Amino acid sequence: MDECMRIRVPFDAETAGALQAGQQVLLSGVIFGARDQAHQRFAEALARGRDLPVDLRGQVIYYVGPTPARPGRVIGAAGPTTGERMDAFTPELLAYGVRGIIAKGNRSLEVIAAIVQNGAVYLAATGGAGALLSRCIKEAQAVAYQDLGTEALWRFVIEDFPAIVAIDSRGRNLYQTGPAGYRQPHAHSPVNQRPAPGRGRTS
Amino acid sequence: MRELSADLIAARVAALCQEANFDLPPDVLSALDKAGQQEDSPTGRRILNELCANAGVAASERIPLCQDTGMVLAFVEVGQDLHVTGGSLAEAINRGVARGYRDGYLRASVVVDPLRRVNTGDNTPAVVYYDIVPGDGFRITIMPKGFGSENCTALGMLKPADGLAGVRQFVLAAVDRAGANPCPPISVGVGLGGTADKALLLAKRALLRPLDEPNQDPDLAALENDLKVAINGLGYGPEGFGGRVTALAVHVETYPTHIAGLPVAVNISCHALRHKTWTW
Numbered sequence A: 001m002d003e004c005m006r007i008r009v010p011f012d013a014e015t016a017g018a019l020q021a022g023q024q025v026l027l028s029g030v031i032f033g034a035r036d037q038a039h040q041r042f043a044e045a046l047a048r049g050r051d052l053p054v055d056l057r058g059q060v061i062y063y064v065g066p067t068p069a070r071p072g073r074v075i076g077a078a079g080p081t082t083g084e085r086m087d088a089f090t091p092e093l094l095a096y097g098v099r100g101i102i103a104k105g106n107r108s109l110e111v112i113a114a115i116v117q118n119g120a121v122y123l124a125a126t127g128g129a130g131a132l133l134s135r136c137i138k139e140a141q142a143v144a145y146q147d148l149g150t151e152a153l154w155r156f157v158i159e160d161f162p163a164i165v166a167i168d169s170r171g172r173n174l175y176q177t178g179p180a181g182y183r184q185p186h187a188h189s190p191v192n193q194r195p196a197p198g199r200g201r202t203s
Numbered sequence B: 001m002r003e004l005s006a007d008l009i010a011a012r013v014a015a016l017c018q019e020a021n022f023d024l025p026p027d028v029l030s031a032l033d034k035a036g037q038q039e040d041s042p043t044g045r046r047i048l049n050e051l052c053a054n055a056g057v058a059a060s061e062r063i064p065l066c067q068d069t070g071m072v073l074a075f076v077e078v079g080q081d082l083h084v085t086g087g088s089l090a091e092a093i094n095r096g097v098a099r100g101y102r103d104g105y106l107r108a109s110v111v112v113d114p115l116r117r118v119n120t121g122d123n124t125p126a127v128v129y130y131d132i133v134p135g136d137g138f139r140i141t142i143m144p145k146g147f148g149s150e151n152c153t154a155l156g157m158l159k160p161a162d163g164l165a166g167v168r169q170f171v172l173a174a175v176d177r178a179g180a181n182p183c184p185p186i187s188v189g190v191g192l193g194g195t196a197d198k199a200l201l202l203a204k205r206a207l208l209r210p211l212d213e214p215n216q217d218p219d220l221a222a223l224e225n226d227l228k229v230a231i232n233g234l235g236y237g238p239e240g241f242g243g244r245v246t247a248l249a250v251h252v253e254t255y256p257t258h259i260a261g262l263p264v265a266v267n268i269s270c271h272a273l274r275h276k277t278w279t280w
Helices: A013-018 A037-047 A088-094 A108-119 A130-134 A146-151 A175-179 B006-022 B026-038 B042-061 B089-103 B160-178 B196-206 B217-232
Strands: A004-009 A024-033 A060-064 A100-104 A120-125 A137-144 A153-167 B002-005 B071-079 B082-085 B125-134 B140-147 B152-160 B186-194 B246-259 B262-269 B276-279
Touching: A004 A153, A004 B071, A024 B002, A037 A088, A060 A108, A088 A108, A108 A120, A108 B089, A120 B140, A130 B042, A146 B160, A175 B140, B006 B042, B006 B082, B006 B089, B006 B276, B026 B042, B026 B246, B071 B089, B089 B246, B125 B276, B152 B160, B160 B186, B186 B196, B186 B217, B196 B246, B217 B246
Parallel strands: A004 A024, A024 A060, A060 A100, A100 A120, B002 B082, B071 B125, B186 B246
Antiparallel strands: A024 A153, A120 A153, A137 A153, B071 B140, B140 B276, B152 B262, B186 B262
């Protein structure tokens, strides 16, 4: 699993289905950046039966709110934000046809079920490595919702963007299997092994 | 009476905001480096290396360590014999934040209203805490706090009978619930005592103590170490992909409390524990 696989984005359903939790990947191609408020607007558009400003079917969404670019730069720091905050929107977007997500942190049981159901994949980039990751972004453009500033819908051209498959299309979850191997027996009553009230946490 | 101009404060705050976002404090960098030697997980070691490389890129290219350049906390100590001239201190701090974030190409992450959510555009206002101290000096610490970790904050109003075991259980549950979200390896601030609000402030301030400095009270130093070992036993590791290093440090701060209560607060920082101080 240590070997890094180079992948073009967007990728087809077969590629999404073949990725396995724990696999390191280097992504090159086009992805779309969106976070909290852009997701809110996606949900409103879909609820009203309207098109999204960009056809995101088959695409990969990166949860990111970059810092402004210095003059002469493509973009500022641009690492992943916490995926859990988008849990309420994700099942619907995956059903709509989004094929992959890049973010950080564990997802709800509902999101994992939707990943399996739709043959999608959840990739994690290193949280807090925004300076380093910005080097992999070669073009950046706010393509919709520009009034939201950093929370706009972005289009990025990326090259060798490093990520790890966190939740694969069969529901295998690195956020569960990874820590399990290092958890001390009786370290603590395992609150993460069951959904916490109202939070839909996964084990 | 010593005089300090509001303009100088604003200029220094602007610089502190940028330096805090570009330059990881040396104690944090050395803790990450040390973590790399202690981590067994190959993925964990790779991530710790990435984090050190990220700090290098941020410092040399003046690009933020993380795109979440935080909401600004300012901890101010004002000597009671000091006179701030040329405007209000609170305005000077916010002018400095606005200038620092705009000129430093830092992200504006603050919304005017928690429900209406319109961005203020310049990352103001800061959350400011003032202490009036003897003398005529001035000290300000700027702490840009990201919300991946801030969202993992926990407050428990325990019973006195819950004691040390209750505190330990509460802190571990909070860190376990946080899991990968606060970007481990984390630093954990624990506030014990006071009132609910005081405990939360103690937990936040605990994060400002250098990582290699245990509490001077040996009992609390032992508690800090015990909590750190227990947290690392949870197995989350760097970024929550599994490993031995989940916490770089646990800092506990205490305050007298009421006979009926045992407030305990947990405030977590991501691996990029950012702060910068100016003393005048």
